[in-house]
Amino acid sequence: MAQSTLSVILLIFNCFLFIESVPTPLETPVRYDGAQLWNVDLSDEQTRQMVFDLENEFDVSFWSTSHAEADMFLKKSAIESVRQILNKNNIEYSVRVDDMQKRIEEESSQLYGEESLYGNNNKSLTWDAYYSFDDILLFLDKLVEKYPNLCSLETIGYSHENRPLKVLKISNGNSGNKAIWIDGGIHAREWISPASVTYIVNDLVENWNNQPAYIQNVNWYVLPVHNPDGYEYTRKSDRMWRKNRSKNNNNHCLGVDLNRNYGYKWGGKGTSSNPCSEIYAGSGPFSEPESTAVKNFVETSEENFDAFLTFHSYGQWILYPWGYENHIPTEDRDDLDSAGRQAAKSMKAVDKQVYTVGNSADLLYAAAGGSDDWGKSVGIKYSYTIELRDKGRYGFVLPPKYILATAKEAHAFVFTFAQIIAAN
Template sequence: MQITNRGLVKAFITQHNSNYRKKMKLIFWIVCLLGTFLYGGSCLKVQYNGDQVLQIIPQTAKHAEYLQELANNWPLDLWRPNIPEGIQAGREVHIHIPSSHVNEMKNVLLQYDIPYSVLIEDVQQSIDMNMVHNKNMKAVSLNTYDYTQYHPMHEIYDWMEQIKENHNDLVTKLYLGETYEKRPIYYFRVGWPSEKKKKIMFIDCGFHAREWVSVAFCQWFVKELVSSHKSDAILAKVLKEVDFYIVPVFNIDGYIYTWTTERLWRKNRAPFNNGTCYGVDLNRNFDAQWCTIGASKNCSSNTFCGPSAASEPETKALAGLIERIKSDILFYLTIHSYGKMILLPYGYKDEVSKDHDLMMKVATKANEQMKVKNNNEYAAGASASVIGYYDSGSSGDWATDIGIKFSYTFELRDNGTHGFQLPQDQIKPTCEEVTTAILSMVEYVHDNYLENSGVALTAVWINMFISVICLYYTINL
């Protein structure tokens, strides 16, 4: 049967966009009024009651084309891939559908014979289940801080200050810069003081506001560093010659917005077009083939690359720090979710970095350690190959472009069952397995880059030389 797909899609979009805007405006004002009545303030949250996340698998190139057209013209929130161009035949597509359009979307999929299933039955219920938080907590205490719970930004600020105060022999809290909304961005330097210049392992979390498990991971990893160095001989040695630079929350404005207003917000909060749209995707804002592919110049898009490379104060601050210390950075690790992947450069082309084979060797070892820990492993490889589409302007690609040898992007759990609302009972196993992976990389640093590695290697050669001499005289005497 011949389907006039373009006409159907356009009619579908035209018919429902007007109703959608009216309904959303009504819902917005209802939420505002309820928020004012119940909490004595303004609007609290965007609601997602009845919204669903569908898993769709286009079977043909035509199916993929239909979905791309819908994604480009209809208010869909693409979760996987995050750009319409990434929709391909045979690859899973995860799309968040507003409740007012769920039935229409399903009907279109049925009419096109495109198979789908429901990943998340009710997005708001999923959010509510994962918003469990101890609101009565008056002050943060390291003794009671729960690393298996998601924390709002004011608690993370307090936590950072207490980490600094309680571990000031090992930890220094430093100022990175400020956000668009003038909030301070801090990072930790974790390592023993030394008169010698030290190597660096750089880790950042919370690029995308809604990826809460990323933020939870950085807190967990700091906890592991300050609590495990006394019992972990390798880590103790590494901390003498390597500093860990850790940014617990990079996109602070966006992260706060996900707690106060819109849980599924992704970008920062810079306004554009006289405030008609907000936010830049900070991981499309770096000078790595900026906005050439896999990014949008439309400020309403979730992948808006910004007006220029490094246009955002957050991006400028991070890039400025890394530029100053790049010659000392051994590893750059940026932590995201979801998808369970370890991504290597590049995202903007099919080529791989000159150190790809060595990077794959290190990533494979890290994966093996995760499998031992939780019988869980991540897909690993060049970003464009693993994800299946191109993107530009990422911090991981930029780090490689400026000469950092080992640059990895981690996409944490899960594979889509929960998406960005990863249940809190999965924070611990997620953080455990990724910590194991990164500590595997720490072992690689220990074995190949530290001074004691050279001493050990020299000792091996001396022992071999002595053994040969002894063997020679044994045979000839």
């Protein structure tokens, strides 16, 4: 009898062990069947206000905005109501994407995700595919292993979900070198950003001996994925996710917009105190581990950084501070504008793509708490946000066939700035 009882207890215990060992199923991916991307004309201030009021009234978000137009993302349930309002008020619009889910599936069918994992086939990144965060880390590790005298990795912090924030330093070790910071992927859905940044890294390292002196005499610091939790979430659960994955004090809406969480003029225009908003600024300046890690690294570094370059998408813009308020002049605005136009010229030479240069608040909209404003505020002269391809045909869901050309444009931008800095 005792033996029988013991057997039952062991059976129950083993069942619990089995249950504990079963992996938690992945969250069911969010689908966007019938969702559309519209381009809306903003002909005057009254129209602008009416269009932006739709965000609160319907399930609408704005992906790219300038003073003249806006790209508006609508879920299927909102389309007819918004259409009636725009038509009633004679507001012109066009449909850029007529079914976002189809566009996402087209993207996912083209060499990305589980079919092309660098870690599984032991090949290098190819820039005809979008890779996972783990593959990007492996890519960095292999560069350090292959070029230990040129490359080093430092973990500057950890994300909310405990992923490492790794900065690659590329340096010849010479004294008197300039210093440039580069980051990508602060917004999760902007996949072209980490892809372009890793391309730049690869060229710097693999072709180091053939690089000009103005490249070799720079200490390069590169954070390819500023928001790894959000990036992985877009790969597995919600392709359109923007923020990090912070719990927000158990609020049912997760995530903070890291590009509203930096401390300079935090909480001002172009931000939200609503945790459910895509531009939620967080509970306070630098409330997030990802933004805090960058702040602490830059502020405690022995380097006096000459440039702070942060890559985003989309819209093909080269933007410089200040962004926290409209019409606030920067002391060296002429220098920033001139350098930006020089870089735009180099980018156009790659594939004839036009990048518009200007102050972010003037060209687009005011947005406080941005990393570029913070970079400028701590004394980094050349602080820019670069919005990569495209201008709205694909938006955030840029097909892999455009990665290489876009990455080469980002590369041209960086090399132009290295040359400008060397001449100063």
